[in-house]
Amino acid sequence: MLDKNGIAKRIAKELKDKYFVNLGIGIPTLVANYIPQGIEVEFQSENGVLGMGPFPFEGEEDADVINAGKQTITTMPGASFFDSAMSFSMIRGQHVDLTILGAMEVAENGDIANWKIPGKMVKGMGGAMDLVASAENIIVAMMHTNRAGESKLLKRCSLPLTGVGCVKKIVTNLGFLEVTNDGFTLLERAPGVSVEDIKNATEGNLIIKGDIPEMILD
Amino acid sequence: MIRKTVPNVTEALTGVKDDMTFMLGGFGLCGIPENAIAELVKLNIKGLTCISNNAGVDDFGLGLLLQKKQINKMISSYVGENDEFERQMLSGELDVELIPQGTLAERCRAAQGGFPAFYTPAGYGTEVAEGKETREFNGKMYVLEHAFKADFAFVKAWKGDEAGNLIFKGTARNFNPCMCGAAKITVAEVEELVPAGSLNPDEIHIPGIFVQRIFQGKDYEKRIEQRTVRTRE
Numbered sequence: 001m002l003d004k005n006g007i008a009k010r011i012a013k014e015l016k017d018k019y020f021v022n023l024g025i026g027i028p029t030l031v032a033n034y035i036p037q038g039i040e041v042e043f044q045s046e047n048g049v050l051g052m053g054p055f056p057f058e059g060e061e062d063a064d065v066i067n068a069g070k071q072t073i074t075t076m077p078g079a080s081f082f083d084s085a086m087s088f089s090m091i092r093g094q095h096v097d098l099t100i101l102g103a104m105e106v107a108e109n110g111d112i113a114n115w116k117i118p119g120k121m122v123k124g125m126g127g128a129m130d131l132v133a134s135a136e137n138i139i140v141a142m143m144h145t146n147r148a149g150e151s152k153l154l155k156r157c158s159l160p161l162t163g164v165g166c167v168k169k170i171v172t173n174l175g176f177l178e179v180t181n182d183g184f185t186l187l188e189r190a191p192g193v194s195v196e197d198i199k200n201a202t203e204g205n206l207i208i209k210g211d212i213p214e215m216i217l218d
Numbered sequence: 219m220i221r222k223t224v225p226n227v228t229e230a231l232t233g234v235k236d237d238m239t240f241m242l243g244g245f246g247l248c249g250i251p252e253n254a255i256a257e258l259v260k261l262n263i264k265g266l267t268c269i270s271n272n273a274g275v276d277d278f279g280l281g282l283l284l285q286k287k288q289i290n291k292m293i294s295s296y297v298g299e300n301d302e303f304e305r306q307m308l309s310g311e312l313d314v315e316l317i318p319q320g321t322l323a324e325r326c327r328a329a330q331g332g333f334p335a336f337y338t339p340a341g342y343g344t345e346v347a348e349g350k351e352t353r354e355f356n357g358k359m360y361v362l363e364h365a366f367k368a369d370f371a372f373v374k375a376w377k378g379d380e381a382g383n384l385i386f387k388g389t390a391r392n393f394n395p396c397m398c399g400a401a402k403i404t405v406a407e408v409e410e411l412v413p414a415g416s417l418n419p420d421e422i423h424i425p426g427i428f429v430q431r432i433f434q435g436k437d438y439e440k441r442i443e444q445r446t447v448r449t450r451e
Contacts, residue, residue: 045389046319046320047245047246047248047389047392048245048389048391048392049388049389054448055446055447055448056447056448057447057448057449057450058447058448058449058450059447060447061442061445061446061447062388063247063248063390063440063441063442064248064249064376064387064388064389064390064440065388065389066245066246066248066389066442066443066444067389068245069444070245070246070247070248070299070443070444071444071445071446072442072444072445072446072447073446081386081388081389081391082391083323083386083391083392083393083394083395083396083423084245084271084319084320084322084323084392084393084396085320085323085324085326085327085395085396087320087323088319088320088323088324091320092320092338092339092340111343115316116316119308122297122304122307122308122314122316123296123297123298124294124295124296124297124298124316125295125296125316125317125318125319125346126295126296126319127295127318127319127320128318129318129319129320129321129340129341129344129346130318130319130320130321130338130339130340133338133339133340133341133342134339134340160344160345161343161344161345162344163342163343163344164342164343164344165343
């Protein structure tokens with residue numbers, strides 16, 4: 001089974017040379033720690049920076065330089081700042097190559113819910129609706145089940161949707177899945193996880209074709 | 219040169235009244251018009267509709283207006299990090315319209331640029347699109363969203379000159395440029411107000427034509443919401 005860093009590590013292997021990538025809050029942020037060697041990627045943060053770097057050294061924080069999670073950050077050589085309208089032109093205009101974000105629920109048709117639990121948690125969608133409606137390439141990073149042990153990979157989402165039919169790939173603590181026409185196609189198992197474990201944790205239609213390899217992380 | 223300077227925040231906010239609609243720049247607490255917010259708290263005007271990406275935190279930013287129940291309605295994309303906000307929203311005291319962040323930015327820019335409305339893919343098939351016109355272009359579905367209408371826009375820039383030209387710093391730029399000229403009156407507060415002619419025209423982010431009043435701000439706290447650092451090796 002993978003922990004949060006393991007999920008990030010596996011997703012990082014999907015990064016390709018020259019990709020511009022938007023990372024959501026939470027597990028997706030960790031992906032930046034595992035960029036494969038020998039490729040160049042740039043991270044976009046929707047609050048208005050392209051070429052995001054690591055956190056600053058203590059004492060070098062700048063209140064005017066943050067990411068979308070409101071964390072203090074630095075910039076890399078070649079970075080740029082821009083306003084919010086331009087930022088979302090990059091996103092809606094599909095100039096950003098890959099979006100990695102978290103989710104509360106994903107449905108077998110690619111619907112995603114991650115912004116609201118009616119009557120309970122209403123924080124808002126931030127940039128998630130723009131991102132999922134526009135990106136060609138979306139990877140969801142999340143735990144396979146919620147705290148109550150219920151599957152987050154469903155036939156249909158029960159929570160208000162963030163976007164329809166948009167999720168392409170999902171990396172969870174249990175495996176790597178692709179959203180295909182008939183449901184969730186299992187591509188890889190997390191280390192030490194059986195196909196049976198994944199079946200039991202998946203409510204939506206799970207497609208298993210042949211032997212499912214264990215994922216290779218390093 | 220058409221001079222836009224006013225001597226202080228009090229004069230800059232002349233004309234603000236109960237029940238008005240305001241735009242306020244900033245992302246989280248980054249790049250918020252701290253001086254204008256403090257003055258609005260002091261004036262204690264009520265019944266406000268505020269268009270702002272976030273709603274501040276309990277004791278800073280728009281949270282200060284929420285504490286005094288000056289806001290009737292918030293139009294935002296993300297409102298976490300604020301307990302009082304959540305309480306007022308869940309109890310129904312505060313009307314909240316949550317909209318996608320890119321749509322928020324573009325509705326400002328549409329107002330600035332004279333577009334009544336535009337189509338965006340964001341929110342299609344979700345509750346955000348309920349009751350709105352949708353249309354297919356090239357096989358993909360879009361939602362019609364309208365330009366905002368606001369009485370005042372309060373923005374914060376790093377530097378500005380007497381002509382109202384503005385330069386922003388870092389990610390404190392965010393929604394501020396989009397809101398300039400998107401309301402009937404745009405009020406810009408700056409960390410450094412300089413004489414006309416001292417900024418390079420090539421480096422201006424927002425031309426003064428979009429700004430009606432500019433003033434030298436003071437006592438900026440520039441609070442950091444999430445101080446994240448790494449240790450030196």
